[in-house]
Amino acid sequence: MADRYLSFTATAPGRFLTARLGLPQPAALSRWTAERPSLDGHLLHLTAGGPSGLDLAPVLARTGLPTTAKALVSGAGSGTGSSAGATDPATAHAHAPAAVAAVVLDATGVRDVDALAEVHAALHPVVRSVAASGRVVVLGAPLDARDHHQAAVQQALEGFVRSLGKEIGRGRTVNLVRLTDASAAESTLRFLLSPKSAYVSGQVIGVAAEGPDGPVDWDLPLTGRTALVTGAARGIGEAVAETLARYGAHVVVLDVPQAAEDARRVAARLGGSALTLDITAADAGERIAAELPDGLDVLIHNAGITRDRRLVNMPAERWSSVLDVNLASVLRTTDALLAKGALRQGGRIVATASIAGLAGNAGQTNYGASKAGVAGLVRSLAPRALAEHGVTVNAVAPGFIETRMTAAVPLFIREAGRRMNSLAQGGLPVDVAETTAWLAHPASGSVNGQVVRVCGQSLLGA
Numbered sequence: 001m002a003d004r005y006l007s008f009t010a011t012a013p014g015r016f017l018t019a020r021l022g023l024p025q026p027a028a029l030s031r032w033t034a035e036r037p038s039l040d041g042h043l044l045h046l047t048a049g050g051p052s053g054l055d056l057a058p059v060l061a062r063t064g065l066p067t068t069a070k071a072l073v074s075g076a077g078s079g080t081g082s083s084a085g086a087t088d089p090a091t092a093h094a095h096a097p098a099a100v101a102a103v104v105l106d107a108t109g110v111r112d113v114d115a116l117a118e119v120h121a122a123l124h125p126v127v128r129s130v131a132a133s134g135r136v137v138v139l140g141a142p143l144d145a146r147d148h149h150q151a152a153v154q155q156a157l158e159g160f161v162r163s164l165g166k167e168i169g170r171g172r173t174v175n176l177v178r179l180t181d182a183s184a185a186e187s188t189l190r191f192l193l194s195p196k197s198a199y200v201s202g203q204v205i206g207v208a209a210e211g212p213d214g215p216v217d218w219d220l221p222l223t224g225r226t227a228l229v230t231g232a233a234r235g236i237g238e239a240v241a242e243t244l245a246r247y248g249a250h251v252v253v254l255d256v257p258q259a260a261e262d263a264r265r266v267a268a269r270l271g272g273s274a275l276t277l278d279i280t281a282a283d284a285g286e287r288i289a290a291e292l293p294d295g296l297d298v299l300i301h302n303a304g305i306t307r308d309r310r311l312v313n314m315p316a317e318r319w320s321s322v323l324d325v326n327l328a329s330v331l332r333t334t335d336a337l338l339a340k341g342a343l344r345q346g347g348r349i350v351a352t353a354s355i356a357g358l359a360g361n362a363g364q365t366n367y368g369a370s371k372a373g374v375a376g377l378v379r380s381l382a383p384r385a386l387a388e389h390g391v392t393v394n395a396v397a398p399g400f401i402e403t404r405m406t407a408a409v410p411l412f413i414r415e416a417g418r419r420m421n422s423l424a425q426g427g428l429p430v431d432v433a434e435t436t437a438w439l440a441h442p443a444s445g446s447v448n449g450q451v452v453r454v455c456g457q458s459l460l461g462a
Contacts, residue, residue: 003402003418003426005026005415027132027170029423029425030171032196032430037194037195038063039101039133041131042065042099043063046123046126049109049111049115050109051109054139054179055182056104060104063190064190100134101135103126105136105139107119108141108179110157113149130168133170133172133198134170134173135172135174135193135197136173136174138176140177158176161202162202166457173423175200176203177204177207178204178205184210185446187216187443188205188207188447191434192205197438199423199431199455203453218443221248222249222297223248224248225298226295226296226297227241227252227296227299228292228296229251229254231254231303234404236302236352236403239429240433242270242433243434244433245270247437249297249298250273252291252292252296253272254276254279256276256279260276280328284332285335288342289336289337298350299334299337299343301334301352304326305322307319308363308367309363310362314365323366323370343391348440349385349392349394350396350440351378352432354368354371356371357372357374358371358372359458360460371397377393379451382448392439392444398427398453398454399417399421400418400455401429420460421457425456439452
């Protein structure tokens, strides 16, 4: 269903009326297309807290954003920036190109409260110049358990980033990446500094030190790889399957027997194959492994259902059916495929959580429990799966996404869901799909155990 309010606020009368009434004024988001694969404008690179030792310049130069010597600047206020050509942010802004598509602030060297002032000094003069649908990415360091001053100020960056994300407006996003190695974060920076991350804001993403295993084809990174997507006959699952196929994967479209016709249609369109089975069956994992004797590279747990009702009115069947599809089947299938070695070395598992599981939602105790369980699965299994099988495990947590399911929600609840995030609009299935594809990327092996919200920085929870 079209977002008529978003369309109305794009008109002159709409802007005037909503401004007078103090109503949200969402900006249409710039998403990836083949014709516009990158943001419009230049990238500005600043530093706070002194030199960090990160070799960011070559990585940022490969993000797809046009860069110039003037746009790529190091140094952020008094006491920072020791590299040649470093300057303070006000001077950097004065000499940078007018259209600033993105700002990357390296704050990994911030170790005390005084250095936090440099974060303000770096971004204060440049935030207004970031273009609509632009990006601000702050780079932080892992918290040092041996230095509580460093841990305190690095944790402070989270509050800073989430607060800036809620005030920056105009479809711009703000995220924090914790890293120690720039090359290991290349896939993450490419994603966050592109139109593919249009609905991802206010997130904190940890990146380990491990870099890509070998050369990466950034245009078709999944060529020669097999990806299985559950619940892929329609909606978000279909969008995920389309995106993985666009990246070169052979996609196995899995859905229930009742959706066999739709599954075959999607598979045929994508040049993939269809597999129909009940994912809650005790032998679902074994049957998947038998259908894919050569193995699997990417496993996307997308299938899910809702059976909403307040707890006092919820019969046991509504509770158990949601937990069985959304959580128990994910656990059983993952265990079976790992045990059989069906996921190849370098494989990726991406499960679907939800902000309902992270923040709670009235009438969804069953759904919230199941999706919180997915987050728990990811955080516990990720280190063991990587150590024992060479497989990463992550999750996406969608917020309000424009699907047939949300189109059936009553008008006022639907409007509240759309507006209650920093971008003041609902996301699209492709937003979840692009985030899933980033986590499934061969170069994303350094991203593990993460639960990334795709919610426009929902006002529910953090």
